[in-house]
Amino acid sequence: MCLAIPGQVVKVFSGQQNTALIDVVGVRRKVDLGLLEDDMPKPGDWVLIHVGFAMSKISEEDALDQMRTLRALGEAEAATQEVQGYGLEDTGKTEPA
Amino acid sequence: MKFVDEFREPEVITRTAEEIRRLADPNRHYRIMEVCGGHTYAIYRFGLKDLLPANIDLIHGPGCPVCVLPMGRIDDGLAIAQQPDVIFAAFGDMMRVPGTQGSPLEHKARGMDIRIVYSPSDALKLAQSNPEKHVMFFAIGFETTAPSTALTVMRAKSQGVHNFSVFCNHVTIIPAIRAILDSPDMRLDAFIGPGHVSTVIGCRPYEWIAVNEKKPVAVSGFEPLDILQSIVMLLRQLKAEEARIENQYKRVVPWEGNRAALRAIAEVFELRPYFEWRGLGFISQSALRIKDSYAEWDSEQRFHVPGVRVADPKAAQCGEVLKGVLKPHQCKLFGNECTPEHPIGALMVSSEGSCAAYFNYEHRKAAMVTSISSVA
Numbered sequence: 001m002c003l004a005i006p007g008q009v010v011k012v013f014s015g016q017q018n019t020a021l022i023d024v025v026g027v028r029r030k031v032d033l034g035l036l037e038d039d040m041p042k043p044g045d046w047v048l049i050h051v052g053f054a055m056s057k058i059s060e061e062d063a064l065d066q067m068r069t070l071r072a073l074g075e076a077e078a079a080t081q082e083v084q085g086y087g088l089e090d091t092g093k094t095e096p097a
Numbered sequence: 098m099k100f101v102d103e104f105r106e107p108e109v110i111t112r113t114a115e116e117i118r119r120l121a122d123p124n125r126h127y128r129i130m131e132v133c134g135g136h137t138y139a140i141y142r143f144g145l146k147d148l149l150p151a152n153i154d155l156i157h158g159p160g161c162p163v164c165v166l167p168m169g170r171i172d173d174g175l176a177i178a179q180q181p182d183v184i185f186a187a188f189g190d191m192m193r194v195p196g197t198q199g200s201p202l203e204h205k206a207r208g209m210d211i212r213i214v215y216s217p218s219d220a221l222k223l224a225q226s227n228p229e230k231h232v233m234f235f236a237i238g239f240e241t242t243a244p245s246t247a248l249t250v251m252r253a254k255s256q257g258v259h260n261f262s263v264f265c266n267h268v269t270i271i272p273a274i275r276a277i278l279d280s281p282d283m284r285l286d287a288f289i290g291p292g293h294v295s296t297v298i299g300c301r302p303y304e305w306i307a308v309n310e311k312k313p314v315a316v317s318g319f320e321p322l323d324i325l326q327s328i329v330m331l332l333r334q335l336k337a338e339e340a341r342i343e344n345q346y347k348r349v350v351p352w353e354g355n356r357a358a359l360r361a362i363a364e365v366f367e368l369r370p371y372f373e374w375r376g377l378g379f380i381s382q383s384a385l386r387i388k389d390s391y392a393e394w395d396s397e398q399r400f401h402v403p404g405v406r407v408a409d410p411k412a413a414q415c416g417e418v419l420k421g422v423l424k425p426h427q428c429k430l431f432g433n434e435c436t437p438e439h440p441i442g443a444l445m446v447s448s449e450g451s452c453a454a455y456f457n458y459e460h461r462k463a464a465m466v467t468s469i470s471s472v473a
Contacts, residue, residue: 052218055355072321
């Protein structure tokens with residue numbers, strides 16, 4: 001729950017309420033951008049995700065650092081599992097970009 | 098302890114640890130509280146205490162939401178879930194947390210409909226795909242997760258989803274820090290401020306700690322170097338007899354926080370007059386409840402909630418450990434009756450609880466060394 005997971009915005013869905021397809025080390029899931037409505041990310045931007053919601057925009061360097069931290073903390077697997085769990089209907093398969 | 102060269106930038110880590118040793122006055126004992134459970138976990142996991150001089154004590158604070166949740170709230174949530182056609186949805190962290198009649202996972206084994214979700218928005222989806230059922234999301238967390246719950250409740254309202262509600266256990270970090278500072282047996286010199294909570298609330302809410310309490314705060318990231326740099330910042334301030342809020346985690350934490358997230362919190366939640374914290378007791382205005390304008394999505398307003406109160410076990414000294422009066426292993430129950438497998442006290446419940454972190458990384462290590470040396 002307290003994991004902050006770095007991901008890269010692949011595409012923003014204009015028709016849906018502030019959602020984006022985000023890539024987290026190869027796993028792609030829909031993430032809510034509603035909490036970044038003041039400073040909406042674009043495709044290519046990096047964000048930190050908490051419980052399925054993008055919470056802050058970060059640099060690519062910081063995103064890679066954060067992933068390294070998760071690995072060092074032994075939490076990279078938990079993070080991947082969490083991301084795979086986002087979007088009940090998507091579980092277990094990767095969405096096409 | 099991990100070898101320093103396993104860390105990124107090992108030479109910078111070594112230099113920072115040397116700087117800490119240089120700054121620490123050998124005639125003084127420093128007690129620095131890391132507020133966030135994520136920091137507690139990182140400190141043990143990385144073995145950072147081994148890099149610090151003996152006169153710097155890190156005191157583990159109240160920032161583990163699973164740990165501070167009173168058992169009665171779990172019983173209350175499970176009581177709602179016992180009603181017909183209710184699905185209980187919660188984060189995985191909650192599943193093994195014991196209520197008086199067992200954990201959510203044990204209730205699931207007894208046939209209760211209990212689901213793990215990774216996001217509150219998935220609990221809402223669960224409601225949409227199960228229109229004949231009611232989905233109760235057991236919400237927990239500090240300001241890091243509260244905005245996501247708030248936005249989900251707003252979405253439920255705007256999308257007209259009526260079979261969804263939130264059993265709100267969100268707590269706020271500032272009143273807990275205040276309670277600890279007000280406690281007569283407390284003695285702290287400085288704070289390592291929480292990183293992710295601060296992405297939401299920013300740095301301003303800590304200013305009273307510097308201004309009124311004259312104690313420095315460094316909002317910190319989670320890497321070994323982040324935590325060590327924060328300690329350097331705090332020691333420099335203490336040496337200069339200053340008390341300011343410094344933001345070590347600038348790359349993620351804006352000074353003003355995340356305004357959109359704060360707006361979502363303000364739209365959906367209001368402060369409860371008081372809320373019970375395991376180990377700390379009742380703290381006024383320390384938790385959030387759902388506003389009347391969203392009453393339909395508030396489990397506590399939709400369902401009868403028994404309001405169970407379970408006293409913390411008398412022998413467990415969680416409160417003293419939380420306030421830094423005792424170290425985890427100095428509690429009477431630590432390691433024998435209270436273990437991560439069979440937690441009795443709050444701080445053993447989650448891996449981010451100070452007792453569980455201590456048990457997993459210090460106690461087991463010590464036990465291993467003893468058994469190896471006894472074999473030898």
